[in-house]
Amino acid sequence: MTAPDTRAAPRMIAISSGKGGVGKSTVTANIAVAMAQAGLAVGIVDADIYGPSIPGMLGIAGDKPAMTPEGKVIPAEAHGVKVISMAMLSDDDKPAILRGPMVTKYLQMFVRQVDWGALDVLLLDLPPGTGDIQLTLAQAFPLAGAVVVSTPQDVSLKIARRGLRMMEQVNVPILGIVENMSGFTCPSCGTLTHIFHEGGGEAIAQELAVPFLGKVPLDPAVVDCGDDGIPLVTAAPGSPAAMAYAQIAATLARAGGDMGGIATPFAWTLADGTGKPAPALAPPTPDGPTDRLRALDDDAAGLALCWADGYEQHLSPRDLRLACACAQCREEMTGAQLLIPDRVPLDIRITRIWSVGNYALGMAFSDGHDTGIYTFKSLRTMRSTELEDV
Numbered sequence: 001m002t003a004p005d006t007r008a009a010p011r012m013i014a015i016s017s018g019k020g021g022v023g024k025s026t027v028t029a030n031i032a033v034a035m036a037q038a039g040l041a042v043g044i045v046d047a048d049i050y051g052p053s054i055p056g057m058l059g060i061a062g063d064k065p066a067m068t069p070e071g072k073v074i075p076a077e078a079h080g081v082k083v084i085s086m087a088m089l090s091d092d093d094k095p096a097i098l099r100g101p102m103v104t105k106y107l108q109m110f111v112r113q114v115d116w117g118a119l120d121v122l123l124l125d126l127p128p129g130t131g132d133i134q135l136t137l138a139q140a141f142p143l144a145g146a147v148v149v150s151t152p153q154d155v156s157l158k159i160a161r162r163g164l165r166m167m168e169q170v171n172v173p174i175l176g177i178v179e180n181m182s183g184f185t186c187p188s189c190g191t192l193t194h195i196f197h198e199g200g201g202e203a204i205a206q207e208l209a210v211p212f213l214g215k216v217p218l219d220p221a222v223v224d225c226g227d228d229g230i231p232l233v234t235a236a237p238g239s240p241a242a243m244a245y246a247q248i249a250a251t252l253a254r255a256g257g258d259m260g261g262i263a264t265p266f267a268w269t270l271a272d273g274t275g276k277p278a279p280a281l282a283p284p285t286p287d288g289p290t291d292r293l294r295a296l297d298d299d300a301a302g303l304a305l306c307w308a309d310g311y312e313q314h315l316s317p318r319d320l321r322l323a324c325a326c327a328q329c330r331e332e333m334t335g336a337q338l339l340i341p342d343r344v345p346l347d348i349r350i351t352r353i354w355s356v357g358n359y360a361l362g363m364a365f366s367d368g369h370d371t372g373i374y375t376f377k378s379l380r381t382m383r384s385t386e387l388e389d390v
């Protein structure tokens with residue numbers, strides 16, 4: 001057996017919204033600064049490729065970023081938060097017209113080719129919506145979880161519900177819902193008026209059994225602060241909106257740490273054990289999710305998989321190779337096997353295993369095949385190999 005890699009990766013949290021203009025970027029900027037004020041090392045990837053607004057909100061000039069001698073991008077830094085944004089790579093007046101795959105490519109670069117240093121949390125300010133781009137992004141990164149920002153109107157909440165379902169489809173845990181622009185407190189008389197409906201975010205959170213993270217009131221100072229590049233949590237930390245941001249940041253700083261799954265991202269070379277994922281800290285529980293992998297190991301019976309509900313499996317490299325569902329090994333329409341079992345050597349080995357988002361593993365084999373993606377759901381349905389079968 002090989003020793004696990006214990007290097008900690010930052011917790012990646014996506015901040016999403018079903019539609020634009022609900023205050024997602026303002027929430028991202030303020031909770032990032034609040035987390036930094038609480039002593040965490042925080043980065044933001046401004047993934048809102050069509051309307052990158054984080055640099056403006058944090059008072060960062062749109063200069064092209066410098067590079068390290070190793071060719072990594074040096075992120076900008078303001079209010080204790082490291083930031084990389086499309087706004088730094090494109091001219092201000094040129095809208096970024098990019099197709100989905102290009103967006104993913106840029107964002108992969110934002111996460112992997114940036115000299116982040118040691119971070120505790122990396123926030124991803126996603127583009128608004130629940131389309132292909134958001135789905136691809138949610139799948140491309142090993143997210144610890146996602147936050148959905150909504151305003152209290154019914155229409156906004158209905159769209160937020162769609163966003164929550166999308167995240168669930170790709171196994172991204174929902175860390176909670178933020179209700180923004182929730183009521184207006186009159187600065188002269190202090191009366192709270194609910195301009196939109198009240199409590200819709202809380203009701204949806206209850207209906208979908210996800211946490212409700214808090215309400216941020218409508219506050220004209222939020223707009224001024226955004227325009228001035230000084231987030232409200234710095235400019236007016238005692239205001240109700242700033243206190244709401246700080247409260248949400250404190251909850252998120254604790255959430256999504258150890259979701260009961262193996263540490264991701266990882267790329268494990270089995271021959272020398274480098275990059276082996278550390279197991280989840282939390283012990284398995286009988287009512288734990290059946291599709292969350294909590295430990296991965298290699299032993300005499302093949303690959304050992306331990307699941308969050310305590311179930312354990314041993315899968316032989318040959319069974320895994322034969323189960324490959326990539327387009328070369330299976331007919332896409334009918335699902336019929338194209339791979340000829342006799343051509344798979346009895347002593348085939350797995351050479352590398354890597355994480356694919358939070359929902360699957362990629363595997364390379366000693367026959368050179370490396371295009372298969374094994375979802376946790378599909379792995380879980382495979383029959384365990386008995387030691388005497390090996």
Ligand SMILES: Nc1ncnc2c1ncn2[C@@H]1O[C@H](COP(=O)(O)OP(=O)(O)OP(=O)(O)O)[C@@H](O)[C@H]1O
Pocket residue numbers: 017019020021022023024025026027048051053127128180181182216217218219220222223224226241
């Ligand atoms: N709590 C609030 N009170 C008052 N104004 C707010 C509040 N939250 C956000 N705003 C303002 O609403 C506008 C939209 O906010 P923001 O850009 O954060 O939204 P968004 O959801 O990220 O939009 P998009 O994704 O379309 O860029 C901004 O002018 C911002 O200052």
